[in-house]
Amino acid sequence: MSKENVIVIGNGMVGCKFLAAMLQKDTEQRFNLITFCEEPRPAYDRVHLSEYFSGKTSDDLTLQPIDWYTDNGITIHLEDKAVEIDRESKVVRSAKGIEVRYDTLVLATGSSPFVPPVPGIEKEGVFVYRTIEDLEGMMEHAKVASKAAVIGGGLLGLEAAKATQDLGLESHVVEFASRLMPRQVDDAGGATLKDIIESRGLTVHLNKATTEILGDEKVSGMSFKDGSTLDVDMIVVSAGIRPRDELARKCGLEVGPRGGVVVNEQLRTSDPSVFAIGEVALYNNIIYGLVAPGYNMADIVATQITGGDAKFIGADMSTKLKLIGTDVASFGNIEANEPHQNIVLTDPIKGTYKRLITSQDGKRLIGGILIGDADAYGTLLQMTLNEIELPEDPIQLILPADSGSTPAFGPAALPDSAQICSCENVSKGDICSAIESGATTLPALKKCTKAGTGCGGCVPLVTNLLNHTLKELGQEINTDLCEHFSHTRQGLYEIVRATGINTFDTLLEEHGNGGNGCEICKPAVGSILASIHNDKVIAPRNRKLQDTNDRFLANIQKDGTYSVVPRIPGGEITPDKLIVIGEVAKEYGLYTKITGGQRIDLFGAKVNDLPAIWQKLIDAGFESGHAYGKALRTVKSCVGSTWCRFGVQDSTSLAIEVENRYKGIRAPHKIKSAVSGCTRECAEAQSKDFGIITTEKGWNLYLGGNGGMKPRHADLFASDLDKETLITYIDRYLMFYIKTADKLQRTSVWLDSLQGGIEHLRDVIIKDSLGICEELDQQMQHLVDTYHCEWKDAIEDPEKLKRFRHFGNSEESDPTIRHSLEREQIRPANEEELAKL
Amino acid sequence: MSENASQNLWTVIGKSEEFASDLGVCIKIEDEQIAIFKLAGEKEWYATQNLCPHNKRMVLSRGLTGDLNGEPKITCPLHKRSFSVNSGECLTDSDTGCLKTYPIKEDDGKLLIQFS
Ligand code: SRM
Ligand SMILES: Cc1cc2nc3c(=O)[nH]c(=O)nc-3n(C[C@H](O)[C@H](O)[C@H](O)COP(=O)(O)OP(=O)(O)OC[C@H]3O[C@@H](n4cnc5c(N)ncnc54)[C@H](O)[C@@H]3O)c2cc1C
Ligand code: SF4
Ligand code: FES
Numbered sequence: 001m002s003k004e005n006v007i008v009i010g011n012g013m014v015g016c017k018f019l020a021a022m023l024q025k026d027t028e029q030r031f032n033l034i035t036f037c038e039e040p041r042p043a044y045d046r047v048h049l050s051e052y053f054s055g056k057t058s059d060d061l062t063l064q065p066i067d068w069y070t071d072n073g074i075t076i077h078l079e080d081k082a083v084e085i086d087r088e089s090k091v092v093r094s095a096k097g098i099e100v101r102y103d104t105l106v107l108a109t110g111s112s113p114f115v116p117p118v119p120g121i122e123k124e125g126v127f128v129y130r131t132i133e134d135l136e137g138m139m140e141h142a143k144v145a146s147k148a149a150v151i152g153g154g155l156l157g158l159e160a161a162k163a164t165q166d167l168g169l170e171s172h173v174v175e176f177a178s179r180l181m182p183r184q185v186d187d188a189g190g191a192t193l194k195d196i197i198e199s200r201g202l203t204v205h206l207n208k209a210t211t212e213i214l215g216d217e218k219v220s221g222m223s224f225k226d227g228s229t230l231d232v233d234m235i236v237v238s239a240g241i242r243p244r245d246e247l248a249r250k251c252g253l254e255v256g257p258r259g260g261v262v263v264n265e266q267l268r269t270s271d272p273s274v275f276a277i278g279e280v281a282l283y284n285n286i287i288y289g290l291v292a293p294g295y296n297m298a299d300i301v302a303t304q305i306t307g308g309d310a311k312f313i314g315a316d317m318s319t320k321l322k323l324i325g326t327d328v329a330s331f332g333n334i335e336a337n338e339p340h341q342n343i344v345l346t347d348p349i350k351g352t353y354k355r356l357i358t359s360q361d362g363k364r365l366i367g368g369i370l371i372g373d374a375d376a377y378g379t380l381l382q383m384t385l386n387e388i389e390l391p392e393d394p395i396q397l398i399l400p401a402d403s404g405s406t407p408a409f410g411p412a413a414l415p416d417s418a419q420i421c422s423c424e425n426v427s428k429g430d431i432c433s434a435i436e437s438g439a440t441t442l443p444a445l446k447k448c449t450k451a452g453t454g455c456g457g458c459v460p461l462v463t464n465l466l467n468h469t470l471k472e473l474g475q476e477i478n479t480d481l482c483e484h485f486s487h488t489r490q491g492l493y494e495i496v497r498a499t500g501i502n503t504f505d506t507l508l509e510e511h512g513n514g515g516n517g518c519e520i521c522k523p524a525v526g527s528i529l530a531s532i533h534n535d536k537v538i539a540p541r542n543r544k545l546q547d548t549n550d551r552f553l554a555n556i557q558k559d560g561t562y563s564v565v566p567r568i569p570g571g572e573i574t575p576d577k578l579i580v581i582g583e584v585a586k587e588y589g590l591y592t593k594i595t596g597g598q599r600i601d602l603f604g605a606k607v608n609d610l611p612a613i614w615q616k617l618i619d620a621g622f623e624s625g626h627a628y629g630k631a632l633r634t635v636k637s638c639v640g641s642t643w644c645r646f647g648v649q650d651s652t653s654l655a656i657e658v659e660n661r662y663k664g665i666r667a668p669h670k671i672k673s674a675v676s677g678c679t680r681e682c683a684e685a686q687s688k689d690f691g692i693i694t695t696e697k698g699w700n701l702y703l704g705g706n707g708g709m710k711p712r713h714a715d716l717f718a719s720d721l722d723k724e725t726l727i728t729y730i731d732r733y734l735m736f737y738i739k740t741a742d743k744l745q746r747t748s749v750w751l752d753s754l755q756g757g758i759e760h761l762r763d764v765i766i767k768d769s770l771g772i773c774e775e776l777d778q779q780m781q782h783l784v785d786t787y788h789c790e791w792k793d794a795i796e797d798p799e800k801l802k803r804f805r806h807f808g809n810s811e812e813s814d815p816t817i818r819h820s821l822e823r824e825q826i827r828p829a830n831e832e833e834l835a836k837l
Numbered sequence: 838m839s840e841n842a843s844q845n846l847w848t849v850i851g852k853s854e855e856f857a858s859d860l861g862v863c864i865k866i867e868d869e870q871i872a873i874f875k876l877a878g879e880k881e882w883y884a885t886q887n888l889c890p891h892n893k894r895m896v897l898s899r900g901l902t903g904d905l906n907g908e909p910k911i912t913c914p915l916h917k918r919s920f921s922v923n924s925g926e927c928l929t930d931s932d933t934g935c936l937k938t939y940p941i942k943e944d945d946g947k948l949l950i951q952f953s
Contacts, residue, residue, distance in 0.1 A: 518903030
């Protein structure tokens with residue numbers, strides 16, 4: 001029997017989901033799957049599009065790699081748009097001239113941003129926000145722009161505004177209505193949202209109808225109906241979406257009065273062999289502009305095509321989002337037309353607004369809005385959907401978690417059928433059975449149930465459910481440092497601070513589980529002791545805690561020799577010092593190389609030569625570079641205004657000052673920094689744990705960047721700071737990181753795992769929301785004041801020097817070390833060469 | 838068996854106080870490199886080969902000591918493979934060879950090792 005052709009026009013989120021559903025359901029392989037994809041790449045995660053700005057690549061966002069299509073026998077026509085549907089002969093024609101016959105056709109063409117016909121809207125510098133290409137265009141343009149406005153204060157508009165701010169631009173939101181997010185929130189909610197957003201440095205303009213985009217070829221501003229104008233050099237239009245029903249119209253399918261392909265319960269269009277799903281489908285006069293209903297439609301159509309029975313009955317439009325670092329959620333029916341009661345809780349100081357809409361008798365939840373703190377969203381949504389009876393005093397459900405209110409409702413109260421993840425349609429029962437069959441971590445659970453992999457809104461609830469179920473199964477979630485300590489690193493840090501304990505043995509005896517310790521807890525405790533007391537890492541009481549690098553204050557190499565890295569603050573070095581490095585390297589036969597961190601590394605030093613090498617370096621004015629420690633490494637610089645024709649400020653001097661301030665400080669992991677003298681960013685500050693970029697008015701501070709294994713772009717933390725404020729912020733940031741990060745956790749990973757992310761960090765560091773700034777400042781000042789060069793200490797102490805020997809009973813070097821020559825320098829002999837000896 | 842006969846096999850390697858109680862030390866006997874460790878516990882002193890069987894480098898004495906479920910061990914500083922200092926067996930990887938271990942004892946302030 002020959003196979004039937006199923007063609008999908010549009011390979012967006014829903015089209016892709018449909019293909020996956022077909023593969024899963026078409027067990028007898030009765031269908032040929034063909035898809036037309038207008039974009040240059042297969043479907044990607046539009047919901048997380050904004051993460052493209054924070055360093056995600058198009059590959060990261062891709063839903064299924066191109067191999068997935070070919071491996072599963074799906075024909076994908078990339079960068080080819082379907083231009084005609086011939087319903088008579090059941091053929092689709094494409095822009096590239098391909099003609100394919102179909103038995104069943106699925107329209108998944110999505111929607112496009114609505115661009116109001118304002119005069120001048122075609123000017124250079126006007127963007128929409130929908131595809132990766134749109135974002136690439138914005139990034140390019142942002143390099144020459146300084147002020148951006150977003151037309152539209154809805155969900156997407158606010159997200160786009162945040163994106164322009166992250167691109168380093170001054171950002172404005174222009175909304176036609178009298179409040180932000182007019183479709184999701186009420187007036188009071190809109191006002192809270194406006195306050196929050198303005199506190200993040202964005203400007204909100206309400207009741208503004210744009211009448212013209214100003215400028216010659218390029219945007220230079222906009223004018224409004226009320227006669228006012230706004231100077232901007234970039235505009236993002238986010239004024240709603242329009243279903244892409246052009247093909248359907250052309251071939252005579254029924255469309256709605258305001259667009260959208262009309263579908264029935266089966267999601268069939270007016271032609272029974274043509275389905276429509278996702279944002280192009282108009283069901284009951286509604287376009288569902290969210291992924292979850294689209295995914296649901298994809299599943300229903302795949303079920304029907306493969307011979308099953310399923311109906312679409314509308315969908316819940318509840319959403320929870322992070323907008324500009326603020327939680328915003330609405331659930332259930334917020335335009336309740338039945339008799340109802342309102343419970344409203346506003347906290348203008350904290351910036352939260354919460355509204356519950358209950359049935360007249362107060363027994364059931366109909367819907368609600370949460371702004372500023374949406375932790376209760378998962379619970380409240382479930383209560384609404386499952387019609388769970390409300391507790392006597394429903395306001396308890398929205399009281400802040402720390403007010404002592406007991407949660408009236410936990411995951412236990414949910415029926416097994418409760419849908420936890422609406423994007424992937426995963427029920428509580430699915431999740432619990434996955435946990436029981438061994439998926440006992442969040443990543444494992446996501447992998448096997450797919451829960452939480454869509455919009456991510458249900459992740460807190462899934463985590464809650466996971467912990468709850470594990471507990472029920474008698475399993476605890478193990479966050480112990482290792483077998484010797486039943487504490488996290490943060491826990492031990494607090495213990496050491498509170499008790500003043502200053503040796504590993506005491507800590508193990510009083511707060512550990514006995515034994516000798518191990519390679520995990522020893523260095524971790526060593527680092528904590530050093531961070532708190534700035535105790536010398538090679539002091540006798542600490543020395544056994546240090547792995548070989550900290551024990552010998554040098555980095556071990558593959559052949560058991562060590563490398564020597566003197567500090568070269570900011571990468572600036574005099575010719576005289578360069579000569580000293582050269583002389584030392586020659587004398588001790590060391591390999592020299594410029595490192596990726598703007599300094600010089602000398603390799604191949606024997607352990608018993610280290611003290612003499614350092615004596616020479618210290619005599620010439622060098623200090624330890626701490627390349628061996630979990631400590632500040634380098635602060636890279638560019639030449640800045642001193643030499644560079646574009647430099648705005650003296651980045652080199654600042655880099656040297658910053659490096660000297662934080663050198664030697666021990667942390668959970670290494671710390672790197674850089675200072676660039678202008679936006680060209682030659683020092684790559686945005687890839688550092690903290691990076692500084694000069695502006696005309698001061699310094700911009702970027703936090704949480706990382707190169708290495710999993711690169712992360714730093715987030716802009718604050719702009720145009722004076723130097724004093726800049727240093728204060730960095731002090732607090734580093735100290736807060738040292739206090740709260742896990743062992744061997746770089747700032748990037750720490751920041752990603754920090755509840756509330758960069759906004760929370762702003763609250764802690766700028767607004768002192770935890771009331772700890774004074775303490776952080778003092779602790780940092782203590783560390784700065786007690787700095788000491790570890791190598792200087794070592795060579796001044798004959799007792800310590802004794803340890804720099806290979807043998808305990810002989811002054812000899814290790815006779816097994818052998819070198820070969822390459823490009824006129826030494827390198828460790830390889831196994832073959834060693835074997836020949 | 839006469840006590841003296843077996844004692845003859847023990848070689849004195851130094852005063853025990855010269856061996857830091859918390860750090861490994863490498864000593865040389867004839868042409869062999871031996872790593873000496875002291876760990877708190879029932880038995881205090883341990884001696885193993887200094888060569889890590891993984892990449893064949895003379896580095897074990899510079900590793901971190903500790904224990905795994907009560908089994909005293911040494912962790913190589915290069916790639917963190919751990920070995921029991923009792924049996925010499927590798928505790929982390931099945932394909933890394935075993936360490937040679939040497940009987941060692943403290944007697945009258947001296948450290949002695951049975952070396953053959
Ligand atoms: C020498 C150097 C390579 C070079 O020839 O240029 C180097 C060498 C080592 N790097 Fe690196 N890294 C060097 C620059 C970098 C850079 C570039 C930079 O700093 O601008 C990066 C990426 C930037 C970053 O860290 O965000 C880098 C990312 C890493 C990583 C991955 C860290 C991560 O978060 O993913 C490791 C592994 C680790 O730390 O766990 C690593 C670990 C190492 C270790 C320590 C591996 C080891 O345990 O033996 C290497 C030994 C250093 C030594 O013996 O001195 N090295 N390493 C560079 C020394 C810079 C310096 O002056 O201190
Ligand atoms: C920035 C942003 C953030 C969002 N955030 C959320 C969120 O948090 N939660 C949420 O639920 N939803 C969110 N959405 C909405 C969500 O992305 C959409 O609901 C979803 O992508 C709709 O899927 P779709 O497949 O119907 O349309 P699309 O993903 O738009 O896919 C349609 C595809 O069809 C292609 N196409 C159109 N015509 C043709 C043709 N003739 N031939 C070939 N190909 C064609 C298009 O190029 C496109 O690639 C967000 C959207 C954006 C842009
Ligand atoms: S990239 Fe790998 S091999 Fe190169 S220096 Fe860094 S850790 Fe060593
Ligand atoms: S050389 Fe010892 S673990 Fe690799």
